[in-house]
Amino acid sequence: MDNALASTGLTTQPAPDPHPHETAVHAEHEHVALPQHRHHFETEEQQREAGSFGMWLFLVTEIMFFGGMFFAYLLYRNWYYPAFAAASSQLSVPLGGTNTAILITSGFCMALGVWAAEVRRRKMLVVTLILTTLFGLAFLGIKYDEYHEKYELHHIPGNNFNVSQFVNPAAYGIKEEPLAPDMAQKTQIFFFLYFAMTGMHAVHLIIGIGLLFWLTWRAHRGDFSSGYVAPIENFGLYWHFIDIVWLFLFPLLYLINRHPLH
Amino acid sequence: MSAAIGNTIVSLPDQSTAQIPRHNYINNEHGLLSWLLTSDHKRIAILYLISITFFFFIGGAFAGLIRLELLTPQPDLVSSDTYNKFFTMHGIIMIFLFLVPSVPATLGNFLIPIMLGAKDLAFPKINLLSWYLYMIGGTLTLTALVLGGVDTGWTFTTPLSTHYLNTHVITAATAIFVAGFSSIFTGLNFIVTIHRMRCPGMTWFRMPLFVWAHYAASLLMVLGTPVLAIALTLVALERLFGIGVFDPTKGGDPLLFQHLFWFYSHPAVYIMILPGMGVISEVISTFSRKRIFGYTAVAFSSVAIALFGFFVWEHHMFIMGVSSYSALVFSLLTMLVAVPSAIKIFNWTFTLQKGSITFETPMLYAFGFMGLFTIGGLTGIFLGSLGMDIHLTETYFIVAHFHFVMVGGMLMAFLAGIHFWWPKMTGRMYPESLSKLAAVTTFIGFNLTFLPQFILGYLGMPRRYHAYPPEFQVLNVLSTAGATVLGFGYMLPMLYLAWSLKYGAIAGNNPWQATGLEWQIQSPPLMENFIETPVMDHEAYDYEWLANKTRNEVTTVG
Amino acid sequence: MGLSPVLWQFLVKWLHSSSLFPTEASGISPYVDALYFFLVAMTVFGTALVAALLLAFSIRYRREKSPVATHVEGSTLLEATWTIIPLAIFLVAFVWGALLYFRIYNPPANAMNIYVVGKQWMWKAEHPGGQHEINALHVPMGQPVQLTMISQDVFHSLSIPDFRIKREVIPGRYSTVWFEATQPGTYHLFCTQYCGTQHSGMVGEVTVLTPEDYEKWLQQSTSGMSLAQNGERLFSSMGCNSCHNGTAAARGPSLAGVYGSKLTLTDGSQILVDDAYLRDTILNPSKHVTAGFAPIMPTYQGQMSEDGLIDLVEFIKNMQSNYRVQQTLVTAESGEAAPTTPPPGTTETGKP
């Protein structure tokens, strides 16, 4: 299309017009201008694609951000495997598993929300957003419970960290091989990475939930039921990204060595 | 209307009748708030320009103090703690608050949308946010400074920074974290704009090389900076809780931090140099009135630098106890990453061939860049060469190397760019002869400051030394003398550029008779740059097209 | 000349005291300098080339001479030229530098070993004979000397510019460097890695002595006990001998001749026992458990200084039979002061 335009590509061709910069009005691309259309974009299509591309670039920076921690995890897990295995056994698979399911469900709701916005169903959108929020909150609730338990067991890295449970599991009624004291110390690195990674993940969730409140309110107002779905769509990308990070965190942190040691 | 043939291409409008255009981005709105809440990329560029200049002079003041202390071998001016704070603040401010945002956030911000024929960057509000993040980062740095300073060195080496210092490391780390996000958002904005906002007819290979260079630098910003962010986060956490990820006594590995830090900080040096290289391309082309020799080679070498730049970080750790075999690999890759820079230098040089060269101030700075960057870059080869690095690392040779590339290279390029686009940004010319004087002064001062440091380095004088053996004094005196000249050379532009805001000659649309889209619109530009969306119907740097256009134009200022 | 007399004095002083490059006082120096001259030549050539081209074109094609520019698109041949030639030169620098690197960091087998401990902000050198020195290092001329270095706190870096050697001194891990001094004299010893407040004060002097003078110096400055002897004392006072006594009933493996041998670990992998391994196994015994043994050895992390560790390492290195260990056992038992060891089966609770 637009060959008329392209044919002006000859450089030697004299430009008799004092204003050689032709206006690029492309009627067939002009959509009905929405109020959300930003002035500096030619078309709304352009705006939307720029938005999702920008969001993806941002997510790529997030990959690198979490990437640093994943690398630290990989390194120390290889160095101190027994400590990692023992410490990982202290995490609750039922809770972690439930949380995984909750997060997947919340992602599913979010996906439905994007669909609802796309087919312009306001009520449906609001409901799915609320569900997404609720599942997100449930996740945080369970996470809080897990953190709290770690606190009580003195498994939070720092001054109060206590390794006796790993050195002498029998005394705690745990059927595990005891760790040598020096190896047991290394469980602190595991727990540090556990808190750093899940904590960073939780921070992202909290920010996400904050945004969800705002989006729900706007959705309720009807902002996204007239074809303007970019905010919902881009937020969806963010939310799914957090889910995906968790899909890696869960097996790496919770499931290191669940079969009995020989 | 073409200018009479002389030793200059400046073609200013008739000063007796010329006026600054009635409507432009500067006077479009009034009041401080209209600047602080603007989302216009040009105004944000000006905000950045003011703030980075501020930080440059703070960083420069620290440089002055460093040089003053090093005038004598004895530790007489300040205590060693204070000296350590000096170079730390100098490094942090110069790198994160000056050089990384220098060209991209000012000139890049101002020009990229115009060069692409767009009305603004893709995300104007994020652009503003990015300036605010920068300012928060800057304020935090100043806070750390006021509270008593930091003395980690700009490299935050663990476990020193995590366990052994009781200065404001966390504040400084937070500052850099925040400033880092400002840089991520700038890069993100540029990439999206370059992909999505080009005007009709603006193909990739019609883009000015300035845009290519920024594209490459933006990739580095977006992909590298988050790793710095996480490295600094871990430092802060380790400091707060003393967990031991970087502490060998608790089983952590201090080299892990080095890996993460340099994974960003090596690419960061290319974040710093690439935009400057973009400036040089524009300047060289304009003042030799020729298309850049080997346009595609220069364009692709930018991308190649960005790509290879990610594979060489370990060359900062050669003697730190990394595996010899992996050092071998990284040394080889370092040699490879140097080649695209050589390609660029030679292409610029050959652009001059058969040109019609004039020597306005930006061109002088560009010449300075080419000579000094070549020296700086080639001394990088010394450091990339394993056996040589053993002797040279952590000495003044390194200090000289990076000042040659950063100050001799990038700062010269920045000044070239500021002078080159000053008429576009402000509508007024800077005073030509004074600025030539400044260019020559900086060149001389620079060499006097940093050439002796190469010799000092080979003699073995360690960097970050507050006191040194007396036999090194003469070279240090020379260096300090040079720094004085240099400081004077940097004060000059500050003063006359400020002066020119009011008294400079009116520049007109295109004082350099340059081809870029930015030169075809009024100076200073309108709020949304173009009255009508432009259509790019010629290659970049097409001086014949420009000649045709000018011939057919009735008036220059309308 | 308007040169100030002060400056003139400095210049004269400098010309006398130092040249453009440091003394070549070690075997490797001429090789390093050769590479340096090559690289300097490369830089001079490259810069001169660029400058000459800039100058020539600027003169020939300045606007007065060349009012109209001629369009040139580019040239693949030229692009290839200035890709390949610099690349070739850089690769030479790479290969040359790599050869040198391996030479500087791989000590010859006959090198004598000196231990160096870096800490904020001093250097402590320990000779095998037990001679200690602070911020000084005495070495014999004409003999390869290997430094086995470790830091007690942060990164330091040991640099002797006149020998053209430098190596980071790392916390938690031995690093080594070697040299062969060729000229008697004293040379600077710098800490080049920024290590905190007194970084610039962490300097010392290397004194190169003729072999005879070195022997004399060793005699004069001995404190009576060699490192290995100190190690032997520690071996019994820390209770190592209760497990590593070479008897059939011993709970730990015999350490006689273990240095330099290859151990098989429980996971089946093999590992070479060197200084670093010995140190690591004392601090983190369970990280690599020798096949056939239970991970019952307690950690000595935090209970022993780097100096003590060096003594122990030196002792184990020199242990060719279990004779001396059994001696320590006998003396310990007769003195009724049996070393306290954790009772079998239980291990100490590691306090954080």
Place this chain on the structure above:
Amino acid sequence: MAHETIHTDGTQDPMNVTNPEHAQRHIVRPLQYTYVFGTLLLFTGITIGVAYIDLKWANPVIALGIACFQATIGILFFMHVAYQSRLIKITIGVGFFLFLVLVTMTMGDYVSRAWGMW
């Protein structure tokens, strides 16, 4: 990286007019989301189950394999990448590629160090 820029002459590529990146907007149906949702849950179950079986070195490999698979379908369908332009696919590819560079090149150092940790 300049993947979509083959036409140097510019005559056939008036960029933003017909953006070659421009992909048809594709609305994913709820039913498809449900399938993806089910698969994700299913594989979460599998990954937990497998963790309790001793497969030696294969345990982490399987766990990571499953996580990668889950991530892939999440990215492709929940995040609509399957219907997105090549540009976006490449962007994501670059992100993961660079993460792998970080991991492999740094690991290269650790693995080849001679200090006996491995």
